[in-house]
Amino acid sequence: MCISVFILAVLLVNSICIVKAQEEDNEKVKNETITPENLEKLKLLERRKKMSNVIVYGWPERENEIIMDTVEAIGHKLGILKPLSMVRTAFRANKPSNRIPRPILIRLANNSVKGKWIILYRKSKLWKKQFYIEEHLSKAIQLLSSQTRVWVKSKNYTHTWTWNSRVFYRKSEDDSKRYRVLNMRHLVRLNSNEKLSEIVDISPSSPANKR
């Protein structure tokens, strides 16, 4: 009981923040808009760009590192023969952050290559070695994903994951159904009335469902 009240409070605060951020975004967009179609295209392009990025956490950083050598080593670890043929660019997060080693952002050739890297990673069980590869997510989806993780834990469900910036969870190993969380408001509704709010995902493509 205590836990769910706490989560709800966190969720409410966060959902307010997100609504505010969305309003600001909308205003910015309004100023630059020519036509609604252009706008949709721009948004799609931006999302597509991000959708072929992965972020690598926990890969050791050497002095005078040549980043492409590092990325090649990561690819080999995943069992990819010529990883650099699929990589556009890569860099360490340049902000001195409290994460050591600094995360590496890798921009891959396209979304299907990204899918391949994520699937290979999830199959490899490399997270046991404290090295993580994730999709590059927007701040809002990151938040949704982490709050969903808190909620899923509180329900004792088996796991949650993201695929192409969508958030999913599974309740138990015996239940093959895949559930989707749409946004913060939806998560709040799930938390207060799960049976009425849950959404079974039936789209064909979200293969990376193991973690």
Ligand SMILES: *[C@@H]1O[C@H](CO)[C@@H](O)[C@H](O)[C@H]1NC(C)=O
């Ligand atoms: C949009 O344009 C208006 C008028 O030019 C300006 O006052 C406002 O600050 C702009 N908003 C953003 C988010 O840039």
Ligand SMILES: *[C@@H]1O[C@H](CO)[C@@H](O)[C@H](O)[C@H]1NC(C)=O
């Ligand atoms: C994605 O990139 C890879 C590697 O460059 C290429 O082989 C593949 O055809 C591309 N797929 C799509 C859908 O563009």
Ligand SMILES: *[C@@H]1O[C@H](CO)[C@@H](O)[C@H](O)[C@H]1NC(C)=O
């Ligand atoms: C989750 O599991 C723990 C430990 O087995 C148990 O104490 C708790 O009541 C469970 N919570 C729910 C919501 O089932």
